[in-house]
Amino acid sequence: MPFSHWIHRLRSSQLPAYQLIPExxxxxxxxxxxxxxxxxxxxRQLAxxxxxxxxTVVRGFAQARERGLIASRPGMGSYVRGSFIGLPLRAGTGAEMTMNLPxxxxxxxAMQRLQERAAAVISGTPLHDLMRYQDFGGTARDRSLAAQWxxxxxxxxxxxxxxxxxxxxGVLLALTSLLVRPGQSLCVESMVYPGMKAIAAQLGVQLHPLAMDEQGLLPDEFEAACRSTPVAALYLCPNLHNPTTATLPMRRREQIADIALRYSIPLIEDDAYGMLPAAIPPTxxxxAPGLTYYxxxxxxxxxxxxxxxQVLAPSTAAHQRLAGALRATTVMASPFINAVVAEWLEQGQAGEVLAAVRAECGWRSTLMRERLGRHGVRTQPNGFHAWLPLAVPDDGRCVASDMAGALRTLGVAAVAGSAFSTDRQPPEGLRLCLGGALTRNDCGRALQAVEDAIERCRTGPSSAAG
Known part of the structure; x- marks a missing residue:
């Protein structure tokens, strides 16, 4: 019976029923x-x-209306307010539905203080100072604050x-053009950031996929590649891997670094997600400090x-070579952005916002585990994306790409494993993102849509059409 799950809460709570109803x-x-x-x-029916x-119910609904949770309209009675997960995106494009956004x-x-500080920096800086060419790599202040961070x-x-x-x-584009020579391969994980696939295709670089398991890249695969093919570098995402959420264990990091040192292979450590966990293994x-571009x-x-x-080069010589490659491909970072970010780092607003985002990611990650745990979902405690393995279909129904497409029409940021695959054997699975402009209420509805899609795949004749 609808709303019957409220009965136990109403009976066990110390709050008056009319105050608990809005909650x-x-x-x-x-x-x-x-x-x-x-x-x-x-x-009356609900009472x-x-x-x-x-x-009592009338008083409870009155409080819910005051909080903006519900509304009433003549001829309709009471109905739930709030945003709808399937409304068009604000920018009028579906691009955000394939991006992994925090x-x-x-x-x-903390976000309000961030905005106030940004406004103060822009208004307090002579405009032409922010519109001139600057030395590539940031000012001395920019680099000092970046190093401290x-x-x-x-x-x-x-x-x-x-x-x-x-x-x-832009850094990955520059590094790939700098490190990979004709006839060489760039080693990557078998599931990789799609942007790196695009960079390799644009530059004509051959990617050499390395097998992974639930903990990440297998070191033996890297060594086998070093023995059998001319490897230019290894690119990997060791923390909260996109899309699988794997965090590479310390022992594997030691093994990969040892292999890189023995074969003199540069490492490109993409730690885009490494700020989110409260603690991670050593980088x-x-x-391998003399080989790693962090x-x-x-x-x-x-x-x-x-x-x-921010990129940390393995040596001052490598720093100079990378600066040249970046200057050729990107000219320079925006002085507007650099000035604002430097202020955020120096005044502490960046750290405040990072702590708040970590907490919000923790809530969303917990919700994903609670709602999709029985389906084998993989998450990390402070991540905002998840990897959802799907059963391999015998009859072609409900393949991940079909389900992802159907979910995106509902406003759920779902991407099939094929978008990340580098070995032409994509696993059946979805990367789900509970970031961007989704509210907490939206997150619940998004996960409900995922559960419904899984159920239709199991029981219905037409997988993810819905």
Whole structure:
């Protein structure tokens, strides 16, 4: 019976029933049991179901209206308010539905302070200072602050080996063009950031896929490649891997670094997600500092539009070569963005926002495990994306690409494993993202849509059409 799950809560709570009713409505919105614009039962009927006095239910709904949870309209009765998961995106494009975006904490005080600081920097800086060409790699202040920030994860970071660049993707483009020569291959994980696939295709670089398991890259695969093929470098994402969420264990990091040192193979450590966990194993740059290009940025914990990346080169000579490659491919990072980010780092707002985003990611990751755990979903405690393995179909129904397409029409950011595959054997699975502009209420409805799609795949004749 609808709403009967409220009965136990109402009986066991110390709060008066009329005060608890709004909380129960809010919880059902977050969990996807209620959807925006869904009509609520007549109050007398609900009072009977809940075994409450009619006046108590009226008072409870009045408080829910004051909080903006529900509304009433003549001829319709009461209905649920809130955003709808399937509304068109604000930019009028579906591009965001394939991107892995961090959650937006718009109303958090730390975010408000971030915006105030940004406005103060722009208004307090002579405009022409922000519109001139600048030395590539950022100003001395930019590099110093970037090194201090990176030192939280790579203690040996120094300004002399740090460059500030316009986004991680631009750094990967420059590094690939710098390190990979004709006839050589770039080793990558069998599931890899799609942007790296695009870079390799554009530059005509051959990718050499290395097998993975649930813990990440298999070191033996890397050594076998080093023995059998001319390897230019190894690119990998060791923390909260995109899309599988794997975090490479310490022992494997030691093994990979040892192999790289024995064969003199540069390592490209893409740590885009490494800021999100409260703690991670030591970086590859700790184990092979003379070979590792360590890359970090703000796109996966603050926002993709903040096109700033920090890269730590393995030596001053490598720093100079990379600066030349970046200058040729990107010219320079935006002085506007650099000035704002430097202020955020120096004044502490960046750390405040990162802590708040970590907490929000923790809530969303927990929700994904609660809702999809029985389906084998893989998550990390402070991540905002998940990997959902799907059963391999015998009859061609419900393949991941079909399900992902159907979910995206509902506004659920789902991407099939084929988008990440480098070995032409993509696993049946979906990367799910609970970031971007999704509210907590939206997250519950998005996961309900995923559960419904899985159920249709199991029982219905037409997989993900819905």
């Amino acid at each position: 129960l409505i809010a919880e059902d919105l977050q969990q996807g049991r209620l959807a925006p614009r869904e009509r609520l039962p007549p109050l 009977t179901t809940l075994q409450l006095n009619y006046t 959650p937006e904490i718009e109303d958090h005080p 990176l030192a939280q994860w790579v203690p040996e970071a120094t300004p002399e080996r740090v460059l500030v660049a316009p986004g991680i993707h 590859l740059a700790d184990y 890359i970090s940025g703000l796109s996966k914990w603050l926002g993709a539009g903040v096109r700033t990346a």
